Amino acid sequence: DAKTTQPPSMDCAEGRAANLPCNHSTISGNEYVYWYRQIHSQGPQYIIHGLKNNETNEMASLIITEDRKSSTLILPHATLRDTAVYYCIVRVENAGNMLTFGGGTRLMVKP
Amino acid sequence: EAGVAQSPRYKIIEKRQSVAFWCNPISGHATLYWYQQILGQGPKLLIQFQNNGVVDDSQLPKDRFSAERLKGVDSTLKIQPAKLEDSAVYLCASSLELGPEYFGPGTRLTVT
Numbered sequence: 001d002a003k004t005t006q007p008p009s010m011d012c013a014e015g016r017a018a019n020l021p022c023n024h025s026t027i028s029g030n031e032y033v034y035w036y037r038q039i040h041s042q043g044p045q046y047i048i049h050g051l052k053n054n055e056t057n058e059m060a061s062l063i064i065t066e067d068r069k070s071s072t073l074i075l076p077h078a079t080l081r082d083t084a085v086y087y088c089i090v091r092v093e094n095a096g097n098m099l100t101f102g103g104g105t106r107l108m109v110k111p
Numbered sequence: 112e113a114g115v116a117q118s119p120r121y122k123i124i125e126k127r128q129s130v131a132f133w134c135n136p137i138s139g140h141a142t143l144y145w146y147q148q149i150l151g152q153g154p155k156l157l158i159q160f161q162n163n164g165v166v167d168d169s170q171l172p173k174d175r176f177s178a179e180r181l182k183g184v185d186s187t188l189k190i191q192p193a194k195l196e197d198s199a200v201y202l203c204a205s206s207l208e209l210g211p212e213y214f215g216p217g218t219r220l221t222v223t
Binding site for chain 1: 115144152153154155156159167202204209210211212213214215216217
């Protein structure tokens with residue numbers, strides 16, 4: 001069963017912010033929101049994760065709504081190299097819990 | 112810090128042949144995963160190890176697939192005999208007991 005819903009594709013202009021939405025309306029209180037991306041012909045790359053607070057690292061920012069039913073991954077200044085499939089995944093943070101990938105969002109950054 | 116290493120990167124075999132993939136996780140990572148990614152789909156977990164013990168192999172087709180992680184470090188995934196539908200990218204990932212998984216580059220298998 002899909003735990004997250006993402007748009008299948010999005011476009012973004014190079015240099016602009018890319019805002020990728022994710023709906024996870026059935027998220028449990030102990031489930032984290034994880035974001036990965038997969039550039040063509042490469043393995044998935046970890047981006048960021050969070051529980052309830054907004055998070056920022058050198059790659060992106062994660063904004064989680066107060067009710068935790070949705071989140072947005074923000075790439076502040078998208079480049080052509082950010083063209084990839086972006087996966088939003090929710091999971092409990094405990095040993096033995098794997099990632100369940102859905103369809104993701106195919107982000108195309110255009111010049 | 113070195114990432115997850117996998118070999119070979121590409122493999123082409125005929126159906127009914129056997130094949131093996133190798134994975135070396137990030138140093139210190141106790142948990143190791145093998146995923147299968149069919150073209151156009153997200154990765155799907157095949158097996159998960161914690162040190163050298165199996166945590167979850169419920170999605171592993173055990174009639175033809177096998178995996179081992181001797182000494183709790185490197186791992187091998189074997190397919191014997193291969194079928195056409197096994198054509199996919201096989202991804203290895205590792206993690207600490209908690210926290211994100213880090214993936215290797217994958218092995219692209221083509222079965223003809």
